[in-house]
Amino acid sequence: xxxxxxxxxxxxxxxxxxxxxxxxxxxxxxxxxxxxxxxxxxxxxxxxxxxxxxxxxxxxxxxxxxxxxxxxxxxxxxxxxxxxxxxxxxxxxxxxxxxxxxxxxxxxxxxxxxxxxxxxxxxxxxxxxxxxxxxxxxxxxxxxxxxxxxxxxxxxxxxxxxxxxxx
Numbered sequence: 001x002x003x004x005x006x007x008x009x010x011x012x013x014x015x016x017x018x019x020x021x022x023x024x025x026x027x028x029x030x031x032x033x034x035x036x037x038x039x040x041x042x043x044x045x046x047x048x049x050x051x052x053x054x055x056x057x058x059x060x061x062x063x064x065x066x067x068x069x070x071x072x073x074x075x076x077x078x079x080x081x082x083x084x085x086x087x088x089x090x091x092x093x094x095x096x097x098x099x100x101x102x103x104x105x106x107x108x109x110x111x112x113x114x115x116x117x118x119x120x121x122x123x124x125x126x127x128x129x130x131x132x133x134x135x136x137x138x139x140x141x142x143x144x145x146x147x148x149x150x151x152x153x154x155x156x157x158x159x160x161x162x163x164x165x166x167x
Contacts, residue, residue, distance in 0.1 A: 004085055004114060007127040008045035009037075010104075010121030013058040013077040016048035020084030020113045023069045026095060028102030034091060037124020039106060043087050044109075045128060047121045050080040050135045054144070055166040065097060076145050080135035081116040082128060 011019060011027060018024035029039070057074045064071050071077070090107035093098070099105075118131040 004082060004117070005018055005043050005045045006098055006127055007042070007125050008047045008082060008119070008121075009039070009125055010047040012049045013052045013055060013079055014057060014064065014071040016083060017071055017077055018060075018069065019086055020046055020111050021069075021106060022111045023064065023067070024099050025108050026092075026097050026099040027107040027108060028100065028105050030102065031093075031104050033124065034104050034106070035140070039088070039125055040058075041088050041090060043085060044125065045082045046086055047085045047119060047128060048077070048079050048081050048083045048116075049121050052077065052079055052141075053166065054140045055116060055142070055164065057141075057167050059075065059164070064139045074141040075137045078116040080118060080131065080133075082114065082119045082122065083116050084113040086111040109116075121140055 001032045005108070009027070015024060015027070019027065029037070033039075052074065056079075061071050071128075083120045086108045089109050092105050092107055093103065094100075095105055097105075116134065118134050119128045120131050121128075
């Protein structure tokens with residue numbers, strides 16, 4: 001995809017992947033973040049944030065699994081990069097969507113993935129620029145095995161209980 005928008009929004013993994021893969025249809029934000037970040041309805045590039053803690057990944061993978069979505073293992077999720085684009089078509093304070101869980105939500109449509117482009121993120125909407133490299137894979141990401149590690153890579157991890165929500 002060579003026609004990436006100049007304006008981007010940074011989202012932590014695995015949620016950034018879930019958005020560009022077409023699964024997550026609402027990005028939750030506070031009203032203050034939407035206002036301060038200059039968020040409006042428009043097409044934006046989606047930036048996968050640099051940070052991703054194990055508890056964030058575990059809860060996100062569990063939550064996605066509850067909706068029948070199997071996300072890539074943590075060491076395969078690119079971070080600190082533009083990974084696609086999406087249209088923000090509405091900003092809502094109420095929704096019946098399974099993905100709505102905040103005070104406000106950006107309603108997303110027409111998500112597409114692209115080859116990752118290294119880029120630094122920022123809060124709110126920002127003009128992105130190409131960076132030198134992606135965020136490095138952390139040791140926990142390589143060793144991750146879910147709640148009950150499987151001997152077979154093609155099987156999803158099992159979740160005997162919900163991981164603690166990290167926020």
